[in-house]
Amino acid sequence: MKLLKTTFLCFFISVLSTSAQxxxxxxxxxxxxxxxxxxxxxxxxxxxxxxxxxxxxxxxxxxxxxxxxxxxxxxxxxxxxxxxxxxxxxxxxxxxxxxxxxxxxxxxxxxxxxxxxxxxxxxxxxxxxxxxxxxxxxxxxxxxxxxxxxxxxxxxxxxxxxxxxxxxxxxxxxxxxxxxxxxxxxxxxxxxxxxxxxxxxxxxxxxxxxxxxxxxxxxxxxxxxxxxxxxxxxxxxxxxxxxxxxxxxxxxxxxxxxxxxxxxxxxxxxxxxxxxxxxxxxxxxxxxxxxxxxxxxxxxxGLVSVDNTVSQTPTMLTANQTSASYQWINCDTDLPISGATNQSYTPTVSGTYAVEVTSGACTEISECFEFDTLGLDSFVASEVKLFPNPVKSQLHIDVSGIDGAIALDLFDVSGKLILQKTSSDHITSLPMKELPEGVYFLKLTSAQKTGTYKVVKK
Missing domain, CATH: 3.40.630.10 (Zn peptidases)
Incomplete structure (x- = not known):
């Protein structure tokens, strides 16, 4: 299953999406x-x-x-x-x-x-x-x-x-x-x-x-x-x-x-x-x-009006499309969450989550949203740039707008930690040439913010 490009927004925002209806x-x-x-x-x-x-x-x-x-x-x-x-x-x-x-x-x-x-x-x-x-x-x-x-x-x-x-x-x-x-x-x-x-x-x-x-x-x-x-x-x-x-x-x-x-x-x-x-x-x-x-x-x-936006409170995620079928997805593993098929979902651990909404013959997947049970804010899009993505050899992480050390943790789709690094540089590179092709997730954590990003290895 392929998910849309990940977007991370603060937990207190009520409606989260850049997708159009x-x-x-x-x-x-x-x-x-x-x-x-x-x-x-x-x-x-x-x-x-x-x-x-x-x-x-x-x-x-x-x-x-x-x-x-x-x-x-x-x-x-x-x-x-x-x-x-x-x-x-x-x-x-x-x-x-x-x-x-x-x-x-x-x-x-x-x-x-x-x-x-x-x-x-x-x-x-x-x-x-x-x-x-x-x-x-x-x-x-x-x-x-x-x-x-x-x-x-x-x-x-x-x-x-x-x-x-x-x-x-x-x-x-x-x-x-x-x-x-x-x-x-x-x-x-x-x-x-x-x-x-x-x-x-x-x-x-x-x-x-x-x-x-x-x-x-x-x-x-x-x-x-x-x-x-x-x-x-x-x-x-x-x-x-x-x-x-x-x-x-x-x-x-x-x-x-x-x-x-x-x-x-x-x-x-x-x-x-x-x-x-x-x-x-x-x-x-x-x-x-x-x-x-x-x-x-x-x-x-022929744009079909399926609402794939998500509302968020400090304790719950809710799909805004009513009268549909739902499947919540753990974006950190790229896998559906067993039993999470209601319109609302309450995460038990910090991570990134999305919902697959099926209405009639159409299925759309929301963006992945950061949900932090620890209360850390999320990086905004302008603060973190990953390139190239898809990547073949070196993944570059540009955090020029962020001061202080950042912890970088790279996971495969099963949740296994593959690479781990701490850096205070504005641009950090991770070697990925020897990794198998597939989907990975890079989690970045500073003293004040966090974010998890989907990376495709070619």
Whole structure:
């Protein structure tokens, strides 16, 4: 059983979750800090960890982007409920694809996609911005029960002829795949107004009367008008064919391009140059664009309203979904707790716990929550960073915001203590190369706080 990424919150908080139960909750869950971190790493502004090594992804040109592709694979691997395909379509091209199978209509497929290759260094807007949006949609929606299948696709070799998306589209058509809509995101982070200042915030939807593309455009506009976004739409018909959505038009699939407004000449002036840097992006505008695209995918994906949030008191955990079946799980062992099948559960020992909620045909698992019978507070997310996770050799623990010694205890899924260490360093490394592949749990304890984190060893 795979659990969602662990979140630790203080014991006195009444309702604990970052998971969404409605489209509005989906919108509220879009995290600009996560988006900007991905763009900074993927455009080479900051170093990152790939395959256990510190790297800088400065350039993603088609014959120089294997590290970038590996980064994307590892990002998808951190999420649950996804099947990942590393699709080699020629000697150098790799599409990175993650599929979330629909619970009710698995053959009804919607695609959200972006290209990740470039023609120069950096290229934050073109198209790290679109890549970050696809990853953010996957981060949020992979925790949810959906009626329909969503494919999160990141294409290679767009810049030299739409090769990656065309390969996928041709193969899908040959297989008879029932793709009902393709949302292509290409350059969604630049707005000509001063970053963060009020302005037109216009964006283009490029569309043509092919298959159900017009209806797809209308559905996006309907989402735009149904919730509050600081965006104004410009419909371009006939729209451009110079991006990956055109590969699907060629096979008579419904598809649109969503991006900053080329129609009003409000595209980045740094297009296809190494001047396309992170500091040229308008982050509030980008945030709105990702909220809209994620909300649209939640809508067409058929978001099922299963409440997997948990309420907590100093003595009890309670699932907020009523009229359901429940199974409480010990996150420290990744195993169900025998007999713990009621809506509420009272832990007898300190640890991390989650609940599996089954309502109708859908089952969702809550996040893991720290429950401390000793009364210690939990570390907040910004205080502890673990990377890489999944890990192959060295696990790095960054506690730069914490002073004093911290005890580190690594357990396997059976609860057996594997490694133990005390450190006062801001960054500590644990050797994991010789450990078997599988799930482990790292418990950190300072004088004032504690937390337990899920680690996947590859």
């Amino acid at each position: 409605s489209v509005q909750d989906i919108i509220n869950s879009v995290d600009i800090d996560i988006i900007t971190q991905v763009i900074s790493e993927f455009s080479g502004e900051e170093s990152t960890i790939v395959d256990g090594n510190s790297v800088t992804i400065l350039n993603r040109e088609y014959n120089n982007n294997d590290v970038a592709a590996d980064y994307l694979v590892e990002k998808f691997e951190q999420l649950d409920n996804l099947t990942i395909t590393d699709q080699a379509f020629n000697t150098s091209g790799r599409n990175i694809i993650a599929t979330q199978l629909g619970q009710t209509n698995p053959n009804d497929i919607y695609v959200i996609c972006a290209h990740y290759d470039t023609v120069a260094d950096y290229c934050a807007d073109d198209n790290a911005s679109g890549v970050a949006a696809v990853l953010e949609a996957a981060r949020i929606l992979s925790t949810q029960c959906l009626d329909n299948t969503i494919v999160y696709a990141l294409w290679d070799e767009e810049e030299i002829g739409l090769r990656g998306s065309l390969f996928y589209s041709n193969e899908a058509a040959s297989n008879g795949d029932n793709i009902l809509g393709v949302l292509n995101l290409d350059m969604i982070g630049y707005d000509g107004d001063a970053p963060g200042q009020p302005g037109d915030n216009e964006f283009d939807i490029d569309v043509r009367n092919i298959a159900g593309s017009i209806a797809m455009k209308d559905a996006i506009v309907n989402v735009l008008n149904s919730y509050v976004f600081d965006l104004d739409v410009i419909v371009v018909d006939p729209g451009t064919s110079f991006s990956d959505h055109a590969s699907f038009w060629s096979n008579n699939y419904s598809a649109v391009l969503l991006g900053e407004s080329w129609e009003t000449n409000d595209q980045t002036p740094f297009y296809h140059t190494s001047g396309d840097r992170f500091n040229t992006l308008d982050l509030p505008y980008l945030h709105e664009m990702v909220k809209l695209t994620t909300a649209y995918m939640a809508t067409v994906g």
